[in-house]
Amino acid sequence: MRLSDYAVGRDNNFTLLRFAAAMTVLFAHSIGALGLPPDTEPVFRRVGFSLGEMGLDALFVTSGFLVTASLVNRGDLISFFWARALRVYPGLWVMLALTVFVLAPALTTLPLGDYFTSGTTWTYFEKCATLLGGIRYSLPGVFDALPLKGEFNGSLWTMPVEVRMYIYVAVLWTAFALLPALRPKGMRFVSLVAVALFLAIVLRGRVWGSDFNGANIRMFMYLYGSALYLWRDRAPMGVALLIALVAALAVASFDRTAFLVVYLVTMAPLVLHLAYVPGGRIRRFNDLGDYSYGVYIYAFPIQQTLAFLFPAMTLAAMMASSAALSVAVAVLSWKLIEERALGRKDDFACATRRLFTLGLARIGVAVR
Numbered sequence: 001m002r003l004s005d006y007a008v009g010r011d012n013n014f015t016l017l018r019f020a021a022a023m024t025v026l027f028a029h030s031i032g033a034l035g036l037p038p039d040t041e042p043v044f045r046r047v048g049f050s051l052g053e054m055g056l057d058a059l060f061v062t063s064g065f066l067v068t069a070s071l072v073n074r075g076d077l078i079s080f081f082w083a084r085a086l087r088v089y090p091g092l093w094v095m096l097a098l099t100v101f102v103l104a105p106a107l108t109t110l111p112l113g114d115y116f117t118s119g120t121t122w123t124y125f126e127k128c129a130t131l132l133g134g135i136r137y138s139l140p141g142v143f144d145a146l147p148l149k150g151e152f153n154g155s156l157w158t159m160p161v162e163v164r165m166y167i168y169v170a171v172l173w174t175a176f177a178l179l180p181a182l183r184p185k186g187m188r189f190v191s192l193v194a195v196a197l198f199l200a201i202v203l204r205g206r207v208w209g210s211d212f213n214g215a216n217i218r219m220f221m222y223l224y225g226s227a228l229y230l231w232r233d234r235a236p237m238g239v240a241l242l243i244a245l246v247a248a249l250a251v252a253s254f255d256r257t258a259f260l261v262v263y264l265v266t267m268a269p270l271v272l273h274l275a276y277v278p279g280g281r282i283r284r285f286n287d288l289g290d291y292s293y294g295v296y297i298y299a300f301p302i303q304q305t306l307a308f309l310f311p312a313m314t315l316a317a318m319m320a321s322s323a324a325l326s327v328a329v330a331v332l333s334w335k336l337i338e339e340r341a342l343g344r345k346d347d348f349a350c351a352t353r354r355l356f357t358l359g360l361a362r363i364g365v366a367v368r
Contacts, residue, residue: 001237003231006276012275013275014275015285015289015290017274018292019295021054026323027052027323028041031315034313035146059296060158060162062225064221064224064227064229065228091297093129131163137154143308147307153301158218172187184230199264217264289339293338
């Protein structure tokens with residue numbers, strides 16, 4: 001069977017997979033929040049990759065796959081951008097309002113007047129709220145004595161990368177606007193070139209010691225997921241291949257360099273196999289809601305707050321308490337903000353089209 005045989009409808013494990021990936025990032029950050037060495041995690045000690053990094057890569061693979069599918073199936077940039085914006089920004093803005101203007105003022109060592117008049121506070125809010133040109137990490141007087149010194153919400157560093165990838169795939173789609181018949185083949189070709197280029201960049205940085213940017217591997221995973229959607233008619237799928245992918249990673253784990261190479265090649269297909277092949281009762285998780293985003297954007301400040309309030313906390317206690325609090329907040333974020341915002345995406349897209357139509361009509365009258 002091919003990936004295209006599976007990639008139909010919404011009966012899949014993406015919601016569960018993304019939630020599990022967000023939780024692995026949370027567990028990995030628990031180690032850093034307590035100032036413990038990375039090799040506290042057995043997986044990291046063996047292969048040089050933490051479970052958190054793997055979870056982050058899984059999130060980018062699924063984003064690349066699903067976002068590309070969204071654009072191809074909609075065939076409309078207005079609908080695409082509204083769907084992306086309403087998935088990212090409403091939940092993000094509420095989180096920023098609660099953490100920057102409620103949580104941080106309660107924890108800062110500065111007088112409140114100094115905190116609210118500091119340019120750092122407002123620059124942090126502006127950069128994180130727009131996700132343009134990177135983010136800021138610190139708020140004045142907050143978490144300065146913790147192991148992760150001054151980091152208020154380190155997880156947000158990936159958000160500008162994610163938004164940038166949305167723009168790239170939209171630009172690629174637009175590049176073939178005048179030749180739509182060539183669009184499928186053109187996008188497939190460009191996607192392969194982009195994956196090969198970023199694979200070379202990552203290997204050059206991680207194996208041969210060149211300058212390495214952590215964003216590169218995330219972009220590679222996103223592009224790999226995107227390419228697999230575009231090549232879904234050719235991509236093989238099945239239980240036997242799933243077993244082979246897992247076995248390849250297990251065998252390669254005895255050497256870090258070998259694991260890196262095998263990991264880069266197999267991670268995206270493995271994620272998509274896990275999203276589509278296992279069935280049955282596991283699919284009922286879809287009925288609960290998509291809490292992965294809420295966990296991802298709230299967990300880090302929750303963990304830093306716990307480390308600030310309870311500096312002697314054990315790793316197990318940090319993992320359990322931060323997981324419980326993050327999931328609780330994520331449920332509220334999904335039910336009260338994210339789900340409702342996404343429910344309006346078609347309304348906003350229609351309103352935008354009407355505005356464009358009205359604007360073009362007025363221009364036409366003025367020209368005549």
